[in-house]
């Protein structure tokens with residue numbers, strides 16, 4: 001497995017990974033722009049010669065906060081360490097661009113992802129009702145980056 005920063009040419013792979021991982025994921029427009037806007041802190045994981053997962057991470061404008069915007073691994077490549085490796089790369093990328101704390105939102109029922117985030121040192125914040133629209137509650141999680149440890 002290898003990791004590298006997202007590149008604009010990754011768009012078809014991002015579409016494939018996103019469609020495999022989420023019933024209602026990011027739009028093609030956003031996936032197309034992701035490497036251009038956040039390529040300095042977002043990564044793709046290559047396994048079996050093709051990209052099989054990605055993490056999108058971005059620093060908030062005008063603050064020291066970063067956000068994990070997305071994390072996804074194609075089903076046949078899960079539970080092999082790709083998600084953890086992608087998260088660590090995204091956190092290191094955010095630290096390198098000056099983020100001091102990192103936030104993310106996750107469906108409260110997504111126990112696998114929450115377990116991964118807790119292993120990486122994220123703590124649970126509040127559950128916000130209807131965060132992404134009616135019925136789409138999200139748990140907010142956060143992690144301090146100032147200790148220099150990314151997990």
Ligand SMILES: CC(C)(COP(=O)(O)OP(=O)(O)OC[C@H]1O[C@@H](n2cnc3c(N)ncnc32)[C@H](O)[C@@H]1OP(=O)(O)O)[C@@H](O)C(=O)NCCC(=O)NCCS
Nearest residue numbers: 021071072073078079080081082083084106112113115116
């Ligand atoms: C969440 C996701 C990215 C994890 O990717 P992955 O490559 O399988 O994760 P890893 O193999 O690196 O797992 C790392 C740790 O996470 C935990 N974990 C991952 N998936 C888990 C699951 N389904 N159930 C319980 N724990 C899980 C394990 O504790 C694991 O630790 P271990 O290595 O000590 O066993 C992947 O399941 C996925 O793409 N899911 C669909 C999209 C999604 O939900 N993304 C997150 C949105 S916020």
